[in-house]
Amino acid sequence: MVRKAVLPVAGLGTRFLPATKAVPKEMMPLVDRPAIQYIVEECARAGLDDVLLVTSTGKSAIEDHFDRRVDLEAALAEKGKDEELAAVRDLAELAQVHSVRQGEPLGLGHAVLMAAGHVTADESFAVLLGDDIVDPDEPFLERMIEAHERTGRPVVALMEVPHDQVHLYGVADVEPGEADGEFRIRRLVEKPSADEAPSNLIIVGRYVLPGTIFDVLRDTPPGRGDEIQLTDALQTLAADEPIVGIRLDAERYDTGDKLGFVKATVQLAAARDDIGPDFLTWLRGWLAEQQG
Numbered sequence: 543m544v545r546k547a548v549l550p551v552a553g554l555g556t557r558f559l560p561a562t563k564a565v566p567k568e569m570m571p572l573v574d575r576p577a578i579q580y581i582v583e584e585c586a587r588a589g590l591d592d593v594l595l596v597t598s599t600g601k602s603a604i605e606d607h608f609d610r611r612v613d614l615e616a617a618l619a620e621k622g623k624d625e626e627l628a629a630v631r632d633l634a635e636l637a638q639v640h641s642v643r644q645g646e647p648l649g650l651g652h653a654v655l656m657a658a659g660h661v662t663a664d665e666s667f668a669v670l671l672g673d674d675i676v677d678p679d680e681p682f683l684e685r686m687i688e689a690h691e692r693t694g695r696p697v698v699a700l701m702e703v704p705h706d707q708v709h710l711y712g713v714a715d716v717e718p719g720e721a722d723g724e725f726r727i728r729r730l731v732e733k734p735s736a737d738e739a740p741s742n743l744i745i746v747g748r749y750v751l752p753g754t755i756f757d758v759l760r761d762t763p764p765g766r767g768d769e770i771q772l773t774d775a776l777q778t779l780a781a782d783e784p785i786v787g788i789r790l791d792a793e794r795y796d797t798g799d800k801l802g803f804v805k806a807t808v809q810l811a812a813a814r815d816d817i818g819p820d821f822l823t824w825l826r827g828w829l830a831e832q833q834g
């Protein structure tokens with residue numbers, strides 16, 4: 543049974559400077575919750591109650607966010623702000639949140655390897671990237687865990703992109719798998735040209751991996767950007783026996799990118815019960831004004 547999640551949050555967030563100079567990009571709020579909270583909530587919904595943050599210097603606000611804050615709780619209780627109190631207190635109970643430092647940003651594969659002291663080699667675990675937010679109504683991670691438990695193979699999330707964008711991503715060479723939207727992957731190609739791309743299915747930030755990946759990562763030399771790449775370790779496993787890809791058909795937001803972040807804010811705000819209706823009324827009016 544998969545119970546643990548590893549959340550690499552040690553990256554520098556250079557695409558979002560200067561905002562990320564003093565504030566981790568994972569703490570940038572989407573409406574009223576930092577991006578990382580959506581990810582930990584996704585873990586909790588999928589039954590992953592043990593979360594390991596792989597952090598770095600300057601990221602301690604993330605740890606604080608999932609800790610108790612008794613002075614704030616007492617002030618809210620005294621003022622009778624019950625709803626706010628529940629929101630603050632529930633947060634600390636979403637999951638057992640642990641952290642480990644990466645030390646140097648030597649790549650996503652290296653960040654995942656930092657979990658080797660927390661996850662044993664015979665345990666499977668999920669990896670969720672803080673930049674990728676998946677529609678909260680979609681039980682996608684549950685589907686990935688189910689596929690891993692059924693097949694025993696590493697499972698990666700795939701997403702279709704237009705052919706002219708494949709050169710930006712890791713692309714999977716796929717064969718049909720056991721279910722609709724499920725694929726067998728023998729080969730992963732990093733940033734191919736449109737002509738060389740084996741498909742238009744790219745790898746996005748969700749993985750369910752066996753603990754045996756740690757040994758493979760230890761033997762994986764630095765690759766693109768001189769970083770230890772998780773994709774390279776997955777390629778080693780796929781060459782032995784196909785790994786599994788599951789296509790994400792739901793909405794996914796790349797919040798590490800400025801435009802993706804703004805789109806996510808708009809869509810998540812529109813979907814909210816509290817501010818959604820007013821926000822949409824305002825947005826429609828504003829758009830009509832711009833067009834008129």
Ligand code: UTP
Pocket residue numbers: 550551552553554555556557558596644646647648649650652653671672673798
């Ligand atoms: P990104 O490629 O988005 O890098 O990493 P980044 O540094 O966070 O952001 P930019 O590109 O400079 O704007 C993908 C994920 O892998 C983590 C990041 O925190 C992010 O969640 N990561 C990457 C690490 O934890 N350690 C690393 O060494 C590299």
